[in-house]
Amino acid sequence: MRIGIVCYPSHGGSGVVATELGKQLARRGHKVHFISYNLPFRLDKFYDNIYYHEVDTPTYPLFKYPPYSLALTNKIAELIRYEKLDVIHAHYAIPHSLCAIIARDIAKAPELRLVTTLHGTDITLVGNDPSYRELTKYSIEETDGVTAVSKALWKETIDIFDIKKRIEVIYNFVDVKEYTRQSVPEVDIASGKKQIKNIIHISNFRKVKNIPNVIKIFHLISQEVDARLLLVGGGPEECVAKRMVQQLQLEDKVLFLGKQDNIVPLLSISDLLLLPSKKESFGLVCIEAMACKVPVIASNTGGLPEVVEDGVTGFLADPDDYQKMAELSLRLLQNSGLHEEFAERGRRRVVEKFNAEKIVDQYEKYYRSL
Template structure:
């Protein structure tokens, strides 16, 4: 039994993967008896404040005429220092390198007495996108190196971080986890709203940034539709969605493609579908692929980033090079047209998700890592 710890979690409260994982990690830690304090500018959308050992501290952002932009990093640092001092925190777990790890570093400098250990979890775009921006590169490197412990959500992200920033500090790989909802498992009740019994239901969910290659999703679907009856669900919102809508209209397939917009919980849509498409240009982990596997839905994805660490090619789905639209369509058709292969991949996916990416396993790894860092002088 690990002794109870007081943990501050600093994350984005939005629907992105880093915020989702930070929130679910906090809930699981609280269930294990740890005191968990969330510090951010809004209540994380999955945070259940009614649960025991969970606390929320709002960072208020004031705007002054002197500042052209809100000074979130500074107000966050002050709030972190206040919460750490008032609640005698042992650990500050920051998700995303900047500004969270940077603000935690400043907060610790403010504190005069007990200074909590800082653990920074790298989720992806803080390294592969923001971190490579010359305007931020040096502060990202500094914030990582000044953290007491650093974790990455995949081996690929660890390697990219070390290579790009020349990081010598040890980085621990701790994967993301996913908790499927028992009441959703095998629930196909939503299928009838979108597809007939003879049709296949294909899904993609993302924030529709260019890196997600949403037009590839549509074009893969169109090739599938040439061979079998199928409908497409697009869950989410983002800048790249406009060009997808335009191409759908140009092709005259408005009745075949369903734009569902932003959804806080996509579980039922995923569980009701037959296949998940993830042709991204970059994925540091691929949380939606894990979610799909957990519900027994095979995945066809790009062989990029951390995705091959999640999706086992040929066993829980298929992987192909980025932009290989014809190959992805061919592999999707192979899965959808072969009931025996489909059932095998579905079963393999659930088994892999349950064994390698369960909360019992991953949260235990975080607990052990916290204790290791706390025991290090």
């Protein structure tokens, strides 16, 4: 098949999943065309059967803001005509699905099939905004096929928009050959101290990620065990995190590592992942961590209970109950046997339920069914 993938090129979960899906499809012989304003960061080298098409957004004095959606629509229409695409897979309803719908009409290609994958923010934040609500509903209903990354997001989409169209739940995934615990010396990455416990948090540092509670949880952990917090990513809440670290006098125990293209080495030296998000439609970083044998302490919200088995591969708690999360973290950190059991079961769960081979099979089957 000739497949166009429209996505954001950034470090967010939707961009990562879209890029990894394209890479997996290309390995199976499909021709994959990525369409975005920048090269997706996971396309860090040449891949057979993968093509990248940059969307140039012109700036005119007439426009207060650069009209990216118009330029994207035009680029998709061009590719439909010249590359004879069979499928356009849009990750995010707004603006990607809407642009693809208009582009198909412009290119007069009714045989082209459009697939929309809902990742969460496009429904719970953008789509639920009155400014975009009708456009989001239209984009979902006018797409040939719609998938959601969790049952929780599927239900929320139906409840918010009163959608009658069938929505298929296809979970996110990781390549379990790539995401596996590496042999990294158990040495503190800053000071060289051995036996320190590395706690990791990876996100885009938005308010929904509940960064203050990450710091509070770690503060309580550090009072009981020799530990260090690895903060990976960056965003608007980074200043809040740095201020809290100073107030709690944790400067020598917290490392701000910024955005990382390859997180496997960092996960491989980690003992625990903290994800106390107020909302997560799936929580891709959880399966990345579990694949690397890192148990997870996360919120019992959204799609996280579908990913992390409470009391089996990690622990779940109310996102505001940082004391409970700290207690659960210490239960694992202070019991090596229990920690090892959780680590092994987490890896096994990802291999069985969230591995790339299985999920990409589902996407291929879904494309063909349309």
